[in-house]
Amino acid sequence: MVSLRERAAAVAGTVRDPEMPMLTLADLGVLRDTEVDGEVVVVSITPTYSGCPAMATMRDDLVHRLTDAGFPRVEVRVVLSPAWSSDWITEHGRAELRAAGLSAPGPAKKGPVGLTLSPTRRALTCPRCGSARTEVISEFGATACKALYRCVDCFEPFDHVKEI
Amino acid sequence: MNHDSVYDGLLGGDSSQWAFGTDFEDPLAGVDTTVPAGVDGGELAAYCLMLGDDTLVLSQRLAEWCSRAPELEEDIALANMALDLLGQARLLLARAAAADPAVVPVLPAGSPVPAEDALAFFREAGQFRNVRLAEVVNGDFAHVVVRLLLFSIARLAVLQRLSGSGDAVLAAVAAKGVKELTYHRDWAGRWFLTLAQGTEESRKRLVSALEQLWPLRDELVTAHPVELSLAAAGVGVDPAGVRDETDAVLDQVLAVAEVDRPQRAPLAGIGGRTGRDGMHTEALSRMLAEMQVVARAHPSGRW
Numbered sequence: 001m002v003s004l005r006e007r008a009a010a011v012a013g014t015v016r017d018p019e020m021p022m023l024t025l026a027d028l029g030v031l032r033d034t035e036v037d038g039e040v041v042v043v044s045i046t047p048t049y050s051g052c053p054a055m056a057t058m059r060d061d062l063v064h065r066l067t068d069a070g071f072p073r074v075e076v077r078v079v080l081s082p083a084w085s086s087d088w089i090t091e092h093g094r095a096e097l098r099a100a101g102l103s104a105p106g107p108a109k110k111g112p113v114g115l116t117l118s119p120t121r122r123a124l125t126c127p128r129c130g131s132a133r134t135e136v137i138s139e140f141g142a143t144a145c146k147a148l149y150r151c152v153d154c155f156e157p158f159d160h161v162k163e164i
Numbered sequence: 165m166n167h168d169s170v171y172d173g174l175l176g177g178d179s180s181q182w183a184f185g186t187d188f189e190d191p192l193a194g195v196d197t198t199v200p201a202g203v204d205g206g207e208l209a210a211y212c213l214m215l216g217d218d219t220l221v222l223s224q225r226l227a228e229w230c231s232r233a234p235e236l237e238e239d240i241a242l243a244n245m246a247l248d249l250l251g252q253a254r255l256l257l258a259r260a261a262a263a264d265p266a267v268v269p270v271l272p273a274g275s276p277v278p279a280e281d282a283l284a285f286f287r288e289a290g291q292f293r294n295v296r297l298a299e300v301v302n303g304d305f306a307h308v309v310v311r312l313l314l315f316s317i318a319r320l321a322v323l324q325r326l327s328g329s330g331d332a333v334l335a336a337v338a339a340k341g342v343k344e345l346t347y348h349r350d351w352a353g354r355w356f357l358t359l360a361q362g363t364e365e366s367r368k369r370l371v372s373a374l375e376q377l378w379p380l381r382d383e384l385v386t387a388h389p390v391e392l393s394l395a396a397a398g399v400g401v402d403p404a405g406v407r408d409e410t411d412a413v414l415d416q417v418l419a420v421a422e423v424d425r426p427q428r429a430p431l432a433g434i435g436g437r438t439g440r441d442g443m444h445t446e447a448l449s450r451m452l453a454e455m456q457v458v459a460r461a462h463p464s465g466r467w
Contacts, residue, residue, distance in 0.1 A: 044194065050340050051251025056189055077194025080255075080336035083343065113320065113346045115413055117353050117420060139347055140241035144248065148237065164343040 008041045009034035011069045018057040019143045020161075022100040025058060029088025032079050040073040041066050046084045049144040049164075086145075086163050101127045103149065103160040126151035127158050134158075190278065191254050192333065197262035200330050203397050208331065209264035210293065210390045211400050213283070214440055215322075216256030217294035220284055221448065222315060223249035224455050225302055234305055241351060242308065248344040255337045257283045262333075275464040285459035289442075289449040296431065296439040297380035299448040306359055306369040310377050313352035317413045318384035320345040321406035330398040353417050360421035375426050382430030385410055388440040 002010075012034045013026040025031040025045065033044040043062050047055050059076045066074045086105035089097075094104040103124050124134045131153035139162070141148040146159040199205045226246035233239035261268045261279035268279045269286035277285075297315060302308060323345060326338035359370040385407040387395075394400025418425055437443035459465070 042194075047251075047340075049248060049251060050255060050337070050344060051247040051249070053247070055191075059189060075194070078190075078192060080192075080195060081332065081339065083336065083340040113324065113342060115353055115416060116350045117357055117417065119354070120350070138237040138241055139351060140237075140244035142240070144244055162347075164347075 005034065005036045007069075008036055008043075008066060008071055011066055011071070012041075012043050012062055015058070015061045015065050018054045018061070019145075020097070020100075020102070022096045022102075023089070023093050025062075027090045027093030027096060029090065029093075030058070030084060039071075040075055041071045042075045042077060044077045044079045046079045048084045052144055054143075084164075086161060089161070097161060098127055101158060102146075103127050103158055105161045105163045108163045120147075122160070122163075124149060124160060126154060126156065128156045129154040136160075190258070191280070192258050192262060195333060197259065197333060199263050200397075200399060203331070203394070203399055205264040206266070207390050207393055208399065209260040209267045211394050212256045212260035212263060212334070213267065214293040214388065214390070216253045216260060216283075217292045218298050218315075218319070219249040219256065220253035221292065221294045221451070222298040222311075223247075223253060224451060225298065225311075226308070228302055229308060238305075245312070245348050245351070248341075248348070252337060252341050252344070253284070254280050255333075259333045259337070271463050276466045277459070277463065281459065285456045286463070289444050289452055291442060292439075292444065292448060292452075293442060294439050294444075294448075295380070295383040296445055296448075297377065297383060299439070299444060299451060300377070300380065301447045301451075303373060303376070304369055305355075306366070306373040307377070309352055309355040309359060310370065310373040312348060313356050313417065314377060314381050314384065314414075316345050316349040316352055318381075318403070318406065318410045320349055321409045321413075322401045322403055325401045325406070329400070334399065349413075356417055357421050360423050370421075371423060374423065375428060378426040378428045379431040383438050383440070386430075386438075390440075 012031060013024055015025050017023045017025060017028050017030075020028070028048070030045050030048060031043070032046055035042045043066070045055070045058060045062070062076055063074045085108045087108050089105065097104045106122055119136055120139065123132070125132050126134055129151060131151055133152040134149050135152055137148040137150050137157065139147045141159055145161055147162050148157060149160050150157045199208055223246045226242050226249065229239065229242040231239065233242055257280035261283060265279070267283070269282050271277055271282055271286065297311065320342065323338040323341045327335050327342060329335040329338065356370065359366040361367075385403050387402050387404045391400050392402055395402040395405075415425070433441070434443050
């Protein structure tokens with residue numbers, strides 16, 4: 001017997017990130033919790049970046065998906081702490097990113113923050129041709145969570161999901 | 165399907181499919197915003213406005229760069245940083261409103277404008293608490309590089325300490341901000357070096373921007389009584405306490421760039437009052453006039 005909470009969590013788990021639709025909110029690590037309180041489903045999500053404009057869409061999508069699945073009342077709560085880390089992207093999510101031609105983040109830095117005046121070094125492989133010879137074009141890309149790279153061998157540009 | 169509206173056609177007439185503007189949404193929905201015991205809600209709100217106005221005003225200045233940067237990649241970088249700062253501002257202004265609703269401008273009864281928007285769009289320049297570095301008019305690309313370097317060095321040092329704040333909301337906003345400001349500071353530091361080591365012209369412009377903005381730097385590391393009071397309560401950070409650390413990071417950049425530290429004195433306040441007291445340069449009123457005009461024309465508008 002599947003509990004109401006499990007069913008609600010399963011539905012919430014199918015909602016996708018509006019900017020990286022190859023990822024579910026669960027794969028991205030922003031879906032923190034799904035609870036059922038009486039007839040209210042309470043879903044908790046964490047913003048990836050402070051100004052992430054996708055948060056409003058995520059909320060709307062969660063409410064609509066759960067309402068369509070027969071849960072009449074849905075409340076979406078924001079959880080600010082602990083802050084989202086790219087380390088929370090699941091292994092399945094990382095595979096989905098690569099399959100979609102994006103480069104998955106490495107481990108996020110921890111501890112005191114040092115100034116880095118030389119370009120950030122990441123050991124990346126081109127998601128298209130597999131070459132390890134890549135160069136960063138910009139630490140800021142099409143969305144807040146991505147850096148822009150270029151493959152030196154096949155010349156294709158690609159997005160890298162940043163470590164934070 | 166209503167063929168008079170292209171949007172109806174796109175969305176099949178279901179306005180609930182709109183990504184934005186479907187309903188009011190609170191950026192602190194479900195977050196416990198109880199003011200910590202022993203802390204004055206009015207002081208906490210004033211402090212959140214200081215930090216939040218810094219990022220709101222600087223975000224607006226960065227947004228003015230949209231479509232004007234020398235390269236598309238840098239245009240996008242500036243917009244990304246503006247978005248991070250705007251997100252921080254939204255949370256901080258919402259936190260200010262929750263700590264002391266009396267700081268929120270009164271709008272017509274029934275207005276759907278949320279508190280953080282009321283604070284952003286319906287206050288006069290004299291009610292803004294940002295440092296004057298954030299508000300001065302944009303200059304060339306070297307100017308934005310120097311402004312971001314000076315700001316992000318100081319703000320990162322403050323946020324690192326603030327992530328241990330006794331106010332759980334401030335602590336969380338700060339912890340997130342540390343990750344974002346780290347990228348901003350690196351961007352500004354790298355461009356500072358690139359311009360310093362580039363052509364004679366780029367170096368000249370960089371040094372000129374540094375000289376021009378230097379007098380505004382001191383305000384970032386000078387404490388206001390509200391900051392001191394909240395620092396004593398374990399909720400805020402005394403910015404004077406990060407002065408040595410910010411000096412060290414800046415000297416690291418200046419040394420590699422082989423640029424001398426300017427000798428210009430800090431910009432004085434007026435009767436001892438500076439941006440933190442609501443005493444601003446003329447530039448802020450002009451910037452706000454443009455930023456606020458549409459919202460003020462529609463105080464009951466739904467966006």
